Amino acid sequence: MTSVLYDAPGPRAKRRNVILSVVFIAALALVLWWVYRTMDDKGQLDWALWKPFTESEAWTTYLLPGLVDTLKAAALSMVIALPLGAILGIARMSDHKWVRVPASVVVEFFRAIPVLLLMLFANEFFARSTDVTSADRPLYAVVTGLVLYNASVLAEVVRAGILSLPKGQGEAAQAIGLRKSQIMGNILLPQAVTVMLPAIVSQLVVIVKDTALGGVMLGFTELLNSRGTLAANYANVVPSFIVVAVIFIVLNFLLTSFASWLEGRLRRSKRGTGTVLGAEDVDDLNAAEVGGTFGTGADK
Numbered sequence: 485m486t487s488v489l490y491d492a493p494g495p496r497a498k499r500r501n502v503i504l505s506v507v508f509i510a511a512l513a514l515v516l517w518w519v520y521r522t523m524d525d526k527g528q529l530d531w532a533l534w535k536p537f538t539e540s541e542a543w544t545t546y547l548l549p550g551l552v553d554t555l556k557a558a559a560l561s562m563v564i565a566l567p568l569g570a571i572l573g574i575a576r577m578s579d580h581k582w583v584r585v586p587a588s589v590v591v592e593f594f595r596a597i598p599v600l601l602l603m604l605f606a607n608e609f610f611a612r613s614t615d616v617t618s619a620d621r622p623l624y625a626v627v628t629g630l631v632l633y634n635a636s637v638l639a640e641v642v643r644a645g646i647l648s649l650p651k652g653q654g655e656a657a658q659a660i661g662l663r664k665s666q667i668m669g670n671i672l673l674p675q676a677v678t679v680m681l682p683a684i685v686s687q688l689v690v691i692v693k694d695t696a697l698g699g700v701m702l703g704f705t706e707l708l709n710s711r712g713t714l715a716a717n718y719a720n721v722v723p724s725f726i727v728v729a730v731i732f733i734v735l736n737f738l739l740t741s742f743a744s745w746l747e748g749r750l751r752r753s754k755r756g757t758g759t760v761l762g763a764e765d766v767d768d769l770n771a772a773e774v775g776g777t778f779g780t781g782a783d784k
Contacts, residue, residue, distance in 0.1 A: 550710025569638025
């Protein structure tokens with residue numbers, strides 16, 4: 485059977501795919517077995533190292549407060565970076581040079597600097613030039629670094645998403661007399677959302693993970709930093725790393741799952757560029773047209 489996008493594999497290709505799948509599963513099983521045996525030989529699977537995670541103290545004292553700080557920093561960064569990135573992305577497409585050039589400079593400048601360097605600079609800035617307390621300074625520095633870097637990246641995502649739309653839509657809107665702000669807000673941006681969403685979600689996942697940089701370098705009490713305190717008290721370094729890694733995986737999985745649901749909902753709402761009318765839609769349109777024709781004749 486042949487599809488529009490690809491040719492269905494024949495008997496030889498199917499056998500090759502089965503063999504490759506079996507080889508991959510076997511190799512993966514061997515790797516997992518080697519990891520298990522290595523951890524068992526080193527005593528990392530002893531119940532004494534994993535028992536703290538079954539007790540409430542390890543969670544209420546260390547992991548959950550760290551998780552709350554991680555989510556707080558990530559949420560603040562997302563709330564600020566998303567609209568700021570959209571503004572910078574649209575500004576880079578402005579017809580006015582005095583708007584386009586500064587926005588381009590800002591985006592290229594902060595996109596080229598490592599996010600850790602931005603956090604360190606922000607920490608020093610808040611320490612030497614503001615009245616921010618030492619307790620709040622790590623959070624401010626982490627959020628500032630994440631916002632400056634990710635807003636610049638999201639600006640490019642927004643610009644690329646808008647430019648990917650057919651030019652005829654903007655030209656048609658101009659032909660009927662819409663202003664540029666109306667074209668952007670009512671026509672281009674709603675359609676570009678479905679195009680930009682996968683890249684935006686990837687960047688949001690990066691924001692969640694990069695909060696750990698503040699814990700390592702600035703003493704921000706996020707999840708990874710709290711794990712270090714927990715491991716120092718319970719002497720379970722490797723198990724604590726594994727548990728924290730699982731928590732990050734669950735967080736990012738929930739975020740990407742929500743984004744996938746949202747993307748599907750947006751596409752089904754027929755506001756994207758790939759809207760396809762079904763048979764029922766065509767029948768409704770035909771019925772409305774026939775009703776309108778008879779109604780016009782009756783009025784005459």
